[in-house]
Amino acid sequence: MNYVEWLRVRNLLRVVLIILGILLVLAVVLRVSVARYMSPDVWVHQALMNHPGVKVTNVTLPDGTPRTIIDDPAESTRAVIDDHGYKGKRIVITEPSSRAHEENSQVNVGSIQVFETRNGKMTTTVIDTNGAVPMIYYMLLADIVAVIVATILAAPLAREIDGHLEVTLTKPISRVRYALEVIGTDAVGIVAASFLTVVVFYICQLLFESARLDFSGVNARAIVMGLACPMAWYAMLCAATTWLHRSYVAVLGFAWPIVLFIGVLTLIPTHNVVALFVHDVAWVLSRLNPLTYVSFAEPNEHGLLTYTSAGFAQRLSMQILFFVAYGALAIWKWQRVEA
Amino acid sequence: MSTITISNLRKLYGGVPAVDGFSLEIPEATVFGLLGPNGAGKTTTFKCMLDLARPSSGSILYDGKPLAPETFERIAYVPERSVLYEWMTVDEHVEMTRRAFTSFDPARAYELLAQFNVDPHKRARALSKGMKTAVMVALAFARNVNIMILDEPTGGLDPVNQRHVLSLMINEAAKGNTVIFSSHQIGQVERAAERIAVMDRGRLILEGLVDDLKADRKIVEGIFPDVSFTLDGIANDARVARTDRTERIVRLLVTAGADEIAAHLSAAGAVGVRVLDLNLEDIFLYAVSPATATADVVAKESST
Numbered sequence: 001m002n003y004v005e006w007l008r009v010r011n012l013l014r015v016v017l018i019i020l021g022i023l024l025v026l027a028v029v030l031r032v033s034v035a036r037y038m039s040p041d042v043w044v045h046q047a048l049m050n051h052p053g054v055k056v057t058n059v060t061l062p063d064g065t066p067r068t069i070i071d072d073p074a075e076s077t078r079a080v081i082d083d084h085g086y087k088g089k090r091i092v093i094t095e096p097s098s099r100a101h102e103e104n105s106q107v108n109v110g111s112i113q114v115f116e117t118r119n120g121k122m123t124t125t126v127i128d129t130n131g132a133v134p135m136i137y138y139m140l141l142a143d144i145v146a147v148i149v150a151t152i153l154a155a156p157l158a159r160e161i162d163g164h165l166e167v168t169l170t171k172p173i174s175r176v177r178y179a180l181e182v183i184g185t186d187a188v189g190i191v192a193a194s195f196l197t198v199v200v201f202y203i204c205q206l207l208f209e210s211a212r213l214d215f216s217g218v219n220a221r222a223i224v225m226g227l228a229c230p231m232a233w234y235a236m237l238c239a240a241t242t243w244l245h246r247s248y249v250a251v252l253g254f255a256w257p258i259v260l261f262i263g264v265l266t267l268i269p270t271h272n273v274v275a276l277f278v279h280d281v282a283w284v285l286s287r288l289n290p291l292t293y294v295s296f297a298e299p300n301e302h303g304l305l306t307y308t309s310a311g312f313a314q315r316l317s318m319q320i321l322f323f324v325a326y327g328a329l330a331i332w333k334w335q336r337v338e339a
Numbered sequence: 340m341s342t343i344t345i346s347n348l349r350k351l352y353g354g355v356p357a358v359d360g361f362s363l364e365i366p367e368a369t370v371f372g373l374l375g376p377n378g379a380g381k382t383t384t385f386k387c388m389l390d391l392a393r394p395s396s397g398s399i400l401y402d403g404k405p406l407a408p409e410t411f412e413r414i415a416y417v418p419e420r421s422v423l424y425e426w427m428t429v430d431e432h433v434e435m436t437r438r439a440f441t442s443f444d445p446a447r448a449y450e451l452l453a454q455f456n457v458d459p460h461k462r463a464r465a466l467s468k469g470m471k472t473a474v475m476v477a478l479a480f481a482r483n484v485n486i487m488i489l490d491e492p493t494g495g496l497d498p499v500n501q502r503h504v505l506s507l508m509i510n511e512a513a514k515g516n517t518v519i520f521s522s523h524q525i526g527q528v529e530r531a532a533e534r535i536a537v538m539d540r541g542r543l544i545l546e547g548l549v550d551d552l553k554a555d556r557k558i559v560e561g562i563f564p565d566v567s568f569t570l571d572g573i574a575n576d577a578r579v580a581r582t583d584r585t586e587r588i589v590r591l592l593v594t595a596g597a598d599e600i601a602a603h604l605s606a607a608g609a610v611g612v613r614v615l616d617l618n619l620e621d622i623f624l625y626a627v628s629p630a631t632a633t634a635d636v637v638a639k640e641s642s643t
Contacts, residue, residue, distance in 0.1 A: 004424060170411050338393060
């Protein structure tokens with residue numbers, strides 16, 4: 001591991017930790033102040049309790065779980081709430097199908113899982129507030145942080161060219177090895193930033209409930225994509241900053257606006273030749289951007305997040321290809337710089 | 340065996356030669372001073388020696404072998420400007436050097452830093468120019484290397500620390516190591532260097548042992564009764580490197596046999612002839628700017 005680069009990474013991770021720490025404090029404040037109003041059983045209570053004739057029964061199950069049964073004969077609705085304390089709540093609502101969705105559905109929002117089953121004229125909705133949290137949500141957040149960290153770190157060779165070559169190039173290692181060490185150190189930093197983000201958001205969730213993470217299927221793929229994408233983005237900027245080392249700060253600063261601008265240009269309507277030309281140029285340029293190929297999952301017709309193996313492999317291959325190709329470009333230039 | 344052999348080194352920047360056919364042999368266990376006016380090509384030569392700049396042609400060999408990454412285990416380099424990381428502390432620079440070089444002695448580095456009165460807890464950005472130079476020098480001299488290449492190693496240092504750096508250089512040579520350094524302060528070079536080379540416009544124009552150069556080179560000055568004197572072929576003598584005539588006065592820079600040349604001048608009709616010694620500064624000035632130098636030397640000798 002390259003020591004100087006590690007110091008840069010360490011300093012940046014400290015900043016990331018401070019920001020995540022602030023978010024954690026805000027989560028604590030939220031937990032203390034408003035969390036109880038966000039509980040799903042409160043919504044159920046509020047939705048049903050205002051109706052006339054509603055009957056509420058409280059019982060204790062053999063395992064000690066408190067159960068609240070709310071019956072609303074006028075609306076033909078019944079809600080059963082099992083309170084498992086810190087481990088969450090399980091709410092089963094039975095209501096006429098006319099008030100529910102037309103089709104069976106499953107919705108995941110964080111740890112809250114909602115299963116809706118239509119059975120003739122009645123629909124049963126099961127709300128589990130302690131469902132497994134898809135890692136895909138965590139990786140989306142972690143990826144944002146990781147890409148920002150990658151953007152900040154992505155000029156390791158340019159920073160050396162900017163006044164430190166006499167130190168860097170008089171060490172008893174080859175230039176290629178030096179570059180690989182530096183890039184490897186930054187890669188560790190990017191992964192660490194992702195990991196810290198996941199950990200802090202997990203702690204935030206733990207403030208509210210006993211969180212369970214889901215690493216299966218599409219979630220495992222999301223983790224892989226969530227790590228590969230910032231690496232490829234880093235490699236692209238690393239190549240750009242090494243080649244344009246005199247203006248590497250501008251490259252880092254304008255990277256996002258340029259990428260977004262090109263992205264917008266790919267969306268312009270192609271009504272005339274000029275628009276078509278601009279669109280096509282932007283489209284080609286966007287193909288060189290690793291972020292173009294990022295996709296964590298796609299919802300299927302039932303609302304479930306899915307990712308076909310073929311699609312995932314193709315997108316992941318592109319990220320790896322970009323990382324290798326852009327990294328090689330950076331190292332190729334690095335081998336030719338002179339003090 | 341010479342430690343470093345530079346053969347026909349040439350480095351072009353945009354077609355303009357910064358170093359032009361420079362050849363030199365630097366023996367081991369010596370303090371070698373590289374002199375030259377600004378833009379002479381000294382720093383470029385150092386950079387080529389360290390592969391920081393790629394020679395356009397020519398070769399540089401260390402004990403007969405080209406530079407390889409492993410060679411840097413036994414070469415320390417102090418550039419003319421600060422290359423410290425401004426955001427890092429001196430402590431962190433010591434740690435960086437320790438991790439990079441197996442022969443680095445951190446205790447020695449801290450000892451030298453203390454001698455230079457550098458606080459190791461300070462960040463580089465908080466150090467003065469002289470202190471930054473001191474840090475780079477301390478890190479280099481704690482490396483325990485065979486070859487030290489120092490580009491203006493006393494830049495910004497106070498006179499006490501300048502003297503300290505010179506002592507360190509001489510000690511290294513006494514230990515059998517080679518120290519190559521450049522400086523615009525010729526007094527320092529004269530004090531520390533055993534051998535020197537003078538560069539001008541990328542070319543080597545003078546090289547040798549300091550004592551030999553000083554012993555061999557003399558100014559022979561002759562004053563004639565009138566301006567229409569002739570030198571009877573003295574100017575063509577191979578030992579006469581330069582002839583300057585100013586009205587009735589002729590000044591000859593001779594590389595050997597000064598007394599014999601003086602006798603020839605007397606025989607040619609000079610009414611007053613004298614032989615002037617040169618110090619290293621005179622030799623340097625003559626080498627890079629001959630006409631001015633000889634006049635300056637004579638003026639200085641006359642005033643004393």
